[in-house]
Amino acid sequence: MRCFRHVLYLCIVLTLFSLVYVFSQLAYTLEVRDRWRELRGAAHRGLDTGLPLRKTRGPAGPYERMHREGPVKEPHDERNHLAVVACGPRLEETLTMLKSALLFSKKPLHFYIFADNELQGSFKKALNSWPHIARRKFNFTIFPITFPKDNEREWKKLFKPCASQRLFLPLILQEVDSLLYVDTDILFLQPVEDIWALLSRFNLSQLAAMAPEHEEPRIGWYNRFARHPYYGRTGINSGVMLMNMTRIRAKYFKNDMTAVPLSWEETLMPLLQKYKLNITWGDQDLLNVIFHFNPENLFVFPCQWNYRPDHCIYGSNCQTAEQQGVSILHGNRGVFHDDKQPAFRAVYNAIQKYRFGEDLEKSLLEPLEESLRSTTHTYCGGAATSSPRG
Numbered sequence: 001m002r003c004f005r006h007v008l009y010l011c012i013v014l015t016l017f018s019l020v021y022v023f024s025q026l027a028y029t030l031e032v033r034d035r036w037r038e039l040r041g042a043a044h045r046g047l048d049t050g051l052p053l054r055k056t057r058g059p060a061g062p063y064e065r066m067h068r069e070g071p072v073k074e075p076h077d078e079r080n081h082l083a084v085v086a087c088g089p090r091l092e093e094t095l096t097m098l099k100s101a102l103l104f105s106k107k108p109l110h111f112y113i114f115a116d117n118e119l120q121g122s123f124k125k126a127l128n129s130w131p132h133i134a135r136r137k138f139n140f141t142i143f144p145i146t147f148p149k150d151n152e153r154e155w156k157k158l159f160k161p162c163a164s165q166r167l168f169l170p171l172i173l174q175e176v177d178s179l180l181y182v183d184t185d186i187l188f189l190q191p192v193e194d195i196w197a198l199l200s201r202f203n204l205s206q207l208a209a210m211a212p213e214h215e216e217p218r219i220g221w222y223n224r225f226a227r228h229p230y231y232g233r234t235g236i237n238s239g240v241m242l243m244n245m246t247r248i249r250a251k252y253f254k255n256d257m258t259a260v261p262l263s264w265e266e267t268l269m270p271l272l273q274k275y276k277l278n279i280t281w282g283d284q285d286l287l288n289v290i291f292h293f294n295p296e297n298l299f300v301f302p303c304q305w306n307y308r309p310d311h312c313i314y315g316s317n318c319q320t321a322e323q324q325g326v327s328i329l330h331g332n333r334g335v336f337h338d339d340k341q342p343a344f345r346a347v348y349n350a351i352q353k354y355r356f357g358e359d360l361e362k363s364l365l366e367p368l369e370e371s372l373r374s375t376t377h378t379y380c381g382g383a384a385t386s387s388p389r390g
């Protein structure tokens with residue numbers, strides 16, 4: 001019990017640290033710099049009192065031929081390109097993710113929203129209704145869920161109905177150079193341009209970036225259960241995936257299906273055929289297979305960019321988050337909506353309820369402090385007042 005309290009306390013402390021950072025960025029973004037001093041004070045007061053606040057080449061396909069004719073590139077594209085795939089009951093969660101991206105970013109954003117027919121109209125309506133203060137920072141394009149015609153059914157039934165859409169983004173968005181793909185259940189606690197900046201740190205072979213699936217092999221899933229090749233020691237998590245798609249489209253990937261390297265487009269179907277009986281997490285497993293055979297093409301970014309309950313549930317194991325705070329929070333396994341990880345849910349609720357233009361301290365920081373305080377009382381009674389040593 002003491003151990004559990006200690007872990008929960010750490011999660012909360014990490015969240016508070018990132019919030020302190022977030023609010024500094026937020027204040028700057030919204031040009032309310034003097035207010036920042038006050039907000040930072042409020043966050044520190046929370047801390048002081050121990051309060052919770054934290055791939056010979058085969059024939060090229062149509063997509064590739066198009067690419068070889070040369071992509072249309074804007075010379076100075078200042079925008080950060082963000083893609084998400086939303087199906088079923090994911091509207092609200094996706095809008096909350098998009099809101100968090102806007103709250104902290106200074107650079108203009110372009111959203112590529114892939115949604116099933118039922119959700120398309122709702123996205124359009126909701127995004128167009130956002131106030132000018134948010135609306136002037138982004139443009140968006142809504143796409144239907146599409147898979148290659150020949151194998152549509154197989155891709156659809158992989159893992160979740162539209163999850164494997166992300167594998168096709170480099171082929172669908174031909175004119176887009178680079179893209180940040182995120183799952184619907186993530187929240188940006190730092191500006192999108194901060195993770196975007198990692199693209200410029202890619203060496204000449206790297207074309208995609210992801211975080212490890214686990215920091216701790218003893219509780220890792222791939223190293224204990226996978227019946228297919230996976231990347232590195234514990235595999236990679238595809239919930240936050242940064243891609244230089246110009247490079248992905250140009251690359252021929254090594255594989256264990258033929259002796260010749262295959263393009264991204266050529267590799268997907270044979271890969272699915274070979275591994276479909278052995279994979280559990282759908283497209284993420286296929287990405288693990290691809291980068292297992294092509295490790296030099298992956299840039300691994302630290303866990304603070306894809307912070308999940310696994311990083312604190314059995315003990316804190318994400319060192320970069322301890323040092324620099326959580327930059328992207330990933331509420332996988334539904335923790336933004338249930339009571340298993342109150343700190344995750346509290347951050348989600350606070351951002352979900354916040355409306356653009358409202359006072360940040362009163363409408364975001366204060367309610368968050370308040371809900372974190374009450375979740376602490378409920379789940380680890382007294383942790384708020386106990387020392388970090390628990």
Ligand SMILES: *[C@@H]1O[C@H](CO)[C@@H](O)[C@H](O)[C@H]1NC(C)=O
Pocket residue numbers: 079108109136137138139
């Ligand atoms: C959105 O598109 C309009 C029209 O093309 C353009 O004038 C504006 O600068 C774009 N905004 C952003 C944030 O990219």
Ligand SMILES: *[C@@H]1O[C@H](CO)[C@@H](O)[C@H](O)[C@H]1NC(C)=O
Pocket residue numbers: 227228229274275277278
């Ligand atoms: C699938 O898993 C089985 C059992 O672990 C293994 O023998 C087989 O080689 C795997 N298939 C592939 C394509 O890796």
Ligand SMILES: *[C@@H]1O[C@H](CO)[C@@H](O)[C@H](O)[C@H]1NC(C)=O
Pocket residue numbers: 177178199200244245246247
């Ligand atoms: C992606 O890679 C291409 C080819 O190497 C390069 O020209 C482009 O600048 C890269 N994009 C980014 C955002 O780094």
Ligand SMILES: *[C@@H]1O[C@H](CO)[C@@H](O)[C@H](O)[C@H]1NC(C)=O
Pocket residue numbers: 203204205206295296297298
């Ligand atoms: C890029 O970095 C990866 C991972 O460290 C490495 O395997 C690869 O050889 C590097 N490529 C180049 C061209 O330096």
